[in-house]
Amino acid sequence: MIPSLKNANKRSPLNLKQRTLFKILISIVFLAIVILGGVLLDEGRIVTNLNERNSAPSLKHLFGTDWLGRDMFTRTVMGLSLSIGVGLIGAIGSTLIALFLGMAAATMGKMADRLISWIIDLFLSVPHLVTLILIAFTLGGGFKGIVIGLTLTHWPSLARVIRAEVMQVRSAEFVQVSQKMGKSRWWIALHHILPHIAPQLLIGFMLLFPHVILHEAAVTFLGLGLSPHEPAIGIILSESMKYLSSGMWWLAFFPGLCLLIVVRTFDQIGENLRVLMTRTHD
Amino acid sequence: MYKSKGRKLGLFILMKGVRMATLLVAICFISFLLVKNSPIDPIQAYIGADMLKVGPEQREKIAEYWGLDQPVMVQFLSWGSAVLKGDLGTSMIFRRPVSEIIGERFLNSLVLMIAAWLLSGVIGFIMGVVAAMKKGTWIDRMIKWYCFTLASTPTFWMGLLILIVFAVWLGWFPVGMGVPAGVLSENVTMVDRIQHLILPVLTISILGVANVALHTRQKLIDVLASDYVLFARARGEQGFVLFWRHGLRNVALPAITLQFAAFSELFGGAVLAEQVFSYPGLGQATVEAGLRGDVPLLLGLVIFSTIFVFVGNLLADLSYHLLDPRMREVRKL
Numbered sequence: 001m002i003p004s005l006k007n008a009n010k011r012s013p014l015n016l017k018q019r020t021l022f023k024i025l026i027s028i029v030f031l032a033i034v035i036l037g038g039v040l041l042d043e044g045r046i047v048t049n050l051n052e053r054n055s056a057p058s059l060k061h062l063f064g065t066d067w068l069g070r071d072m073f074t075r076t077v078m079g080l081s082l083s084i085g086v087g088l089i090g091a092i093g094s095t096l097i098a099l100f101l102g103m104a105a106a107t108m109g110k111m112a113d114r115l116i117s118w119i120i121d122l123f124l125s126v127p128h129l130v131t132l133i134l135i136a137f138t139l140g141g142g143f144k145g146i147v148i149g150l151t152l153t154h155w156p157s158l159a160r161v162i163r164a165e166v167m168q169v170r171s172a173e174f175v176q177v178s179q180k181m182g183k184s185r186w187w188i189a190l191h192h193i194l195p196h197i198a199p200q201l202l203i204g205f206m207l208l209f210p211h212v213i214l215h216e217a218a219v220t221f222l223g224l225g226l227s228p229h230e231p232a233i234g235i236i237l238s239e240s241m242k243y244l245s246s247g248m249w250w251l252a253f254f255p256g257l258c259l260l261i262v263v264r265t266f267d268q269i270g271e272n273l274r275v276l277m278t279r280t281h282d
Numbered sequence: 283m284y285k286s287k288g289r290k291l292g293l294f295i296l297m298k299g300v301r302m303a304t305l306l307v308a309i310c311f312i313s314f315l316l317v318k319n320s321p322i323d324p325i326q327a328y329i330g331a332d333m334l335k336v337g338p339e340q341r342e343k344i345a346e347y348w349g350l351d352q353p354v355m356v357q358f359l360s361w362g363s364a365v366l367k368g369d370l371g372t373s374m375i376f377r378r379p380v381s382e383i384i385g386e387r388f389l390n391s392l393v394l395m396i397a398a399w400l401l402s403g404v405i406g407f408i409m410g411v412v413a414a415m416k417k418g419t420w421i422d423r424m425i426k427w428y429c430f431t432l433a434s435t436p437t438f439w440m441g442l443l444i445l446i447v448f449a450v451w452l453g454w455f456p457v458g459m460g461v462p463a464g465v466l467s468e469n470v471t472m473v474d475r476i477q478h479l480i481l482p483v484l485t486i487s488i489l490g491v492a493n494v495a496l497h498t499r500q501k502l503i504d505v506l507a508s509d510y511v512l513f514a515r516a517r518g519e520q521g522f523v524l525f526w527r528h529g530l531r532n533v534a535l536p537a538i539t540l541q542f543a544a545f546s547e548l549f550g551g552a553v554l555a556e557q558v559f560s561y562p563g564l565g566q567a568t569v570e571a572g573l574r575g576d577v578p579l580l581l582g583l584v585i586f587s588t589i590f591v592f593v594g595n596l597l598a599d600l601s602y603h604l605l606d607p608r609m610r611e612v613r614k615l
Contacts, residue, residue, distance in 0.1 A: 129550035256439030263434035
């Protein structure tokens with residue numbers, strides 16, 4: 001960390017870069033703590049404990065307990081790490097699809113381009129949540145359904161960005177020269193195009209993350225996502241609906257707030273990365 | 283001159299229509315295949331709680347009645363021809379024609395979505411304008427922070443919070459449903475309906491402002507950096523007058539377009555808000571159809587929501603053609 005910081009300092013006197021890096025680092029540490037927390041926290045804390053039912057937030061139970069006496073803090077942290085996991089799979093899958101289709105649209109001729117832009121339109125023409133419900137229904141819900149649904153629906157906007165970017169690189173002189181020198185398409189794609197779109201890809205990936213996590217929580221909340229046995233945030237919130245009218249606000253307030261913070265952190269990392277990358281690119 | 287403009291616009295709409303038609307056919311086909319491959323048994327969904335009373339023979343009869351024993355392609359063709367006639371089949375859980383249910387639910391949802399759409403559009407626009415005019419001050423930073431945070435807020439959680447505060451703690455509004463419970467439908471007054479509408483609308487609007495506000499802010503900042511604004515400033519114009527004379531028209535159009543193009547998110551927001559407040563709209567119907575395996579209703583809703591989004595996008599395109607005088611200028615050349 002320190003050497004890279006010094007290095008950055010030497011190249012540009014800008015303070016912005018250091019600050020941005022620092023922010024990213026803090027965000028990553030925070031997320032790492034959440035994930036570790038989810039993995040390491042004792043399962044014993046969420047077993048049914050009828051002696052401590054429905055207790056409001058206190059020092060012992062930071063987020064209170066639910067109607068079965070389960071510790072809401074533990075459930076929330078576990079739910080968050082589950083959300084991050086699902087988000088990770090979904091975002092990686094979507095990014096790969098976007099990369100593949102974006103590249104194909106830009107390099108494989110006019111027909112492929114038309115076809116792919118038609119597919120993109122196809123996905124954008126149905127409300128996102130309805131598509132997710134449809135796919136979840138097809139796969140019978142559950143973990144598989146939600147992950148496949150998230151993967152299949154988040155790529156269109158990123159694919160468009162990548163397509164435009166690849167188009168730009170492709171018409172650059174050095175690529176033209178490389179083509180004339182008889183390099184194969186694959187070689188050019190791998191050695192010339194991919195390095196150029198890597199930053200866009202990374203930023204796109206980070207900015208997909210929040211969407212994926214929020215959609216996962218939403219679909220799970222609607223009852224078409226993860227199964228009720230999982231400690232997912234969507235499950236926690238939809239269960240809490242039954243108890244809200246009896247005044248147990250902590251069941252909904254803290255888990256949702258934590259989800260908000262985690263999503264916002266991912267968003268921040270993405271935005272900061274964008275600042276960082278566009279700076280170095282100038 | 284005028285004629286050719288009209289023709290061009292007509293051609294534009296025609297092209298859009300053709301594109302939409304191909305997409306719609308593809309969506310019908312794909313969603314039908316998807317739904318048919320679902321492990322959720324439609325007969326089970328139809329029978330519901332009477333599962334134990336229904337023997338295998340009766341099951342076969344039911345399958346025959348709904349045409350479920352035919353090959354998938356035959357089923358698709360019979361469904362597709364019914365759709366072309368405007369008949370979307372019969373809902374399995376409501377036991378009524380799907381088009382009837384959608385029509386009824388859509389009216390409920392439409393009120394909700396239009397109210398939220400207008401409210402979020404106007405508030406978002408004002409926020410964006412204020413932020414841009416006061417760029418760099420604490421107001422700007424507050425609005426920006428608020429918008430970025432909103433973009434990460436789960437809609438249903440916001441709904442729950444509003445429910446807790448306004449319905450449970452303050453008791454100002456009913457907890458849910460589109461109309462009061464235990465009252466005959468002809469006795470439901472307008473006031474009742476509006477009362478049940480406010481909280482869902484509030485939920486969608488609070489979250490919907492972010493996009494418009496950030497976009498408007500950016501556009502207005504660009505406008506304020508232009509030469510004509512510099513000249514106007516040199517003449518001593520400032521504050522609201524400056525915005526009214528030089529800013530408003532330039533930023534209003536992108537905001538309107540953006541708002542129309544956001545119909546897809548509006549629908550998504552409505553699904554979640556309706557679920558939280560158990561408001562009997564399209565969104566709730568979608569969730570119920572998905573959860574209980576009502577295939578005809580789900581397919582009908584997919585098609586309907588696609589058309590809804592398409593209309594939004596078309597309006598967004600048309601708003602440019604109709605409202606922006608510069609588009610007319612270009613044509614004349």
